[in-house]
Amino acid sequence: TKDGELPPPPPVVHYHLNNLTTSIDPIARRETILILSPLARFYQEYWDNLLELSYPHDLISLGFIIPKGREGNSATTALQAQIAKTQSGPIKKRFASITILRQDTEMQTSQAESERHKMANQKARRAAMSKARNSLLFTTLGPTTSWVLWMDADIIETPPSLIQDLAAHDKPIIVPNCFQRYFNKEKSAQDVRPYDYNSWIDSVTAQSLASSMDKDDILLEGYAEMATYRSLMTYMYDEANPELEREIELDGVGGTVLLVKAEVHRDGAMFPPFAFYHLIETEGFAKMAKRLGWSSWGLPNYLVFHYNE
Amino acid sequence: TKDGELPPPPPVVHYHLNNLTTSIDPIARRETILILSPLARFYQEYWDNLLELSYPHDLISLGFIIPKGREGNSATTALQAQIAKTQSGPIKKRFASITILRQDTEMQTSQAESERHKMANQKARRAAMSKARNSLLFTTLGPTTSWVLWMDADIIETPPSLIQDLAAHDKPIIVPNCFQRYFNKEKSAQDVRPYDYNSWIDSVTAQSLASSMDKDDILLEGYAEMATYRSLMTYMYDEANPELEREIELDGVGGTVLLVKAEVHRDGAMFPPFAFYHLIETEGFAKMAKRLGWSSWGLPNYLVFHYNE
Ligand SMILES: Nc1nc2c(ncn2[C@@H]2O[C@H](COP(=O)(O)OP(=O)(O)O)[C@@H](O)[C@H]2O)c(=O)[nH]1
Ligand SMILES: Nc1nc2c(ncn2[C@@H]2O[C@H](COP(=O)(O)OP(=O)(O)O)[C@@H](O)[C@H]2O)c(=O)[nH]1
Ligand SMILES: [Mn+2]
Ligand SMILES: [Mn+2]
Numbered sequence: 001t002k003d004g005e006l007p008p009p010p011p012v013v014h015y016h017l018n019n020l021t022t023s024i025d026p027i028a029r030r031e032t033i034l035i036l037s038p039l040a041r042f043y044q045e046y047w048d049n050l051l052e053l054s055y056p057h058d059l060i061s062l063g064f065i066i067p068k069g070r071e072g073n074s075a076t077t078a079l080q081a082q083i084a085k086t087q088s089g090p091i092k093k094r095f096a097s098i099t100i101l102r103q104d105t106e107m108q109t110s111q112a113e114s115e116r117h118k119m120a121n122q123k124a125r126r127a128a129m130s131k132a133r134n135s136l137l138f139t140t141l142g143p144t145t146s147w148v149l150w151m152d153a154d155i156i157e158t159p160p161s162l163i164q165d166l167a168a169h170d171k172p173i174i175v176p177n178c179f180q181r182y183f184n185k186e187k188s189a190q191d192v193r194p195y196d197y198n199s200w201i202d203s204v205t206a207q208s209l210a211s212s213m214d215k216d217d218i219l220l221e222g223y224a225e226m227a228t229y230r231s232l233m234t235y236m237y238d239e240a241n242p243e244l245e246r247e248i249e250l251d252g253v254g255g256t257v258l259l260v261k262a263e264v265h266r267d268g269a270m271f272p273p274f275a276f277y278h279l280i281e282t283e284g285f286a287k288m289a290k291r292l293g294w295s296s297w298g299l300p301n302y303l304v305f306h307y308n309e
Numbered sequence: 310t311k312d313g314e315l316p317p318p319p320p321v322v323h324y325h326l327n328n329l330t331t332s333i334d335p336i337a338r339r340e341t342i343l344i345l346s347p348l349a350r351f352y353q354e355y356w357d358n359l360l361e362l363s364y365p366h367d368l369i370s371l372g373f374i375i376p377k378g379r380e381g382n383s384a385t386t387a388l389q390a391q392i393a394k395t396q397s398g399p400i401k402k403r404f405a406s407i408t409i410l411r412q413d414t415e416m417q418t419s420q421a422e423s424e425r426h427k428m429a430n431q432k433a434r435r436a437a438m439s440k441a442r443n444s445l446l447f448t449t450l451g452p453t454t455s456w457v458l459w460m461d462a463d464i465i466e467t468p469p470s471l472i473q474d475l476a477a478h479d480k481p482i483i484v485p486n487c488f489q490r491y492f493n494k495e496k497s498a499q500d501v502r503p504y505d506y507n508s509w510i511d512s513v514t515a516q517s518l519a520s521s522m523d524k525d526d527i528l529l530e531g532y533a534e535m536a537t538y539r540s541l542m543t544y545m546y547d548e549a550n551p552e553l554e555r556e557i558e559l560d561g562v563g564g565t566v567l568l569v570k571a572e573v574h575r576d577g578a579m580f581p582p583f584a585f586y587h588l589i590e591t592e593g594f595a596k597m598a599k600r601l602g603w604s605s606w607g608l609p610n611y612l613v614f615h616y617n618e
Pocket of ligand 2: 346347349350374375412415437441461
């Protein structure tokens with residue numbers, strides 16, 4: 001403003017949290033959703049899948065958190081190129097707003113799947129992932145957000161109606177079943193296989209393992225060295241009769257695709273970067289949400305697909 | 310926009326978290342601060358004190374959360390009247406932005422001090438306060454916030470240089486000593502006395518009390534029925550020689566006035582509405598921050614004052 005001229009009074013915004021619904025028909029009520037993706041590598045298939053989501057894009061905001069360093073820089077460049085294209089393309093495809101956060105830390109371990117899945121690397125890696133998720137969440141959740149959809153940046157295939165389909169179950173927290181496409185050499189054909197082991201129903205074995213652990217130790221899923229005998233949702237896919245609507249209650253959830261009512265996060269549910277009941281990250285999140293009175297659910301027959309390196 | 314006219318592309322905002330400093334000279338670096346107040350009643354003295362803060366107001370955003378119901382409505386009306394006056398008054402006094410959230414729940418208990426301090430009411434009341442604080446925090450923390458100052462709406466007197474003074478200690482979490490003015494009948498004179506018991510150094514007694522508790526039980530401070538023998542900061546005020554700069558490390562903190570580096574919250578530190586190591590709300594926050602690697606500090610001789618009903 002020019003010298004001596006009064007700037008307009010800054011905005012005062014007044015929000016009623018009880019006007020923020022999370023309903024089974026979120027499009028009709030024009031409920032806004034924030035899609036959050038921690039992103040270490042950019043995959044074109046991820047972006048293409050995002051663009052195909054049939055939820056009205058003017059109700060979708062996107063948030064990314066990208067690590068510092070060379071790999072993070074090139075992921076950012078690739079992401080920004082696609083954003084520029086989408087946001088200047090057809091109006092119907094444009095998203096309401098986009099936030100990119102750059103972390104002040106680099107990635108914990110090399111990004112090769114074999115390396116990042118090593119048991120010894122898990123605690124530090126998942127603590128770092130938790131902090132990245134929390135930074136993204138605390139920074140981007142706004143007063144008008146009804147839903148938060150966590151979607152990893154290597155999820156490359158979901159039904160276009162993903163958001164509507166998950167929301168229709170009217171659950172505080174809900175996860176589809178994350179699979180991976182691969183070439184089955186025995187069958188000499190394309191096939192699918194379970195990918196995400198973090199969605200599970202607890203077991204007595206896991207509980208008793210936990211009770212003998214040091215307070216900072218964490219239970220991990222998917223390691224032969226630590227047989228938990230939990231019921232893993234990913235193995236409950238019923239290929240013969242994939243009833244899409246089937247829902248099961250869960251004690252731990254994965255974060256590859258995870259729909260959360262924003263009020264669950266607002267109550268304080270975050271991703272513990274420390275051992276919380278011997279759980280960490282998204283599994284600890286489900287436990288924390290439970291302590292806040294919110295339940296977690298899974299859809300064993302509703303598949304989404306993870307990239308295959 | 311008119312039919313057929315293209316709206317401008319929506320904003321894409323890119324933030325580098327490592328450019329967000331929290332330094333001992335926050336004014337020189339133009340670091341932004343978010344002042345957050347849960348507010349059940351409006352006190353003019355609170356607002357007047359806020360207006361006198363000498364930190365540049367264009368670097369200050371304000372956030373309020375106010376309960377539903379009749380009392381909340383009248384507090385909102387009173388607050389809005391003062392906001393309207395301030396934001397249309399002298400430019401130097403105007404704040405950068407203001408957000409008012411209305412909760413979807415009413416207050417837990419009557420607001421009389423005698424009633425709200427009853428031990429039986431503490432767990433539910435402090436769980437509700439935790440959720441209110443979390444909602445406010447998750448909703449208002451933005452990508453450009455360097456500092457968060459928690460200030461209860463019944464804090465009516467602080468030094469004008471409060472923010473600069475606390476920031477100068479360069480601590481992740483820091484609290485001044487919250488006192489109350491009252492009329493001392495014995496002395497027949499105005500006097501001061503300790504008010505906030507939630508800033509303390511832990512004791513062996515409290516630890517062993519905790520270890521025999523049910524997992525959902527919480528330790529409370531300031532109740533004769535539960536003698537913790539913790540060292541309460543509020544009793545460490547040295548009237549004879551009030552060395553303002555003196556700092557002590559704390560295990561629990563109160564929230565009446567509490568300065569937090571935003572990165573502590575971004576890492577995931579929130580106000581547990583459930584028993585977290587048998588602690589809740591602001592005391593649980595200090596414990597959670599500790600688990601995330603952040604320490605808490607107190608200034609026993611730096612006084613701020615709570616309203617006296
Ligand atoms: N911001 C950020 N994102 C990360 C980091 N490490 C991995 N990611 C992303 O977080 C998501 C999950 O990580 P990923 O390594 O795929 O986990 P996995 O599939 O369970 O082995 C993916 O979208 C990654 O691109 C990190 O250090 N920082
Ligand atoms: N939003 C909200 N604020 C509250 C509620 N109860 C109290 N407050 C506010 O929270 C702060 C702390 O509460 P107060 O009752 O003063 O706590 P005490 O001084 O420790 O007894 C004050 O600013 C109150 O106005 C509530 O239910 N919701
Ligand atoms: Mn992955
Ligand atoms: Mn008070």
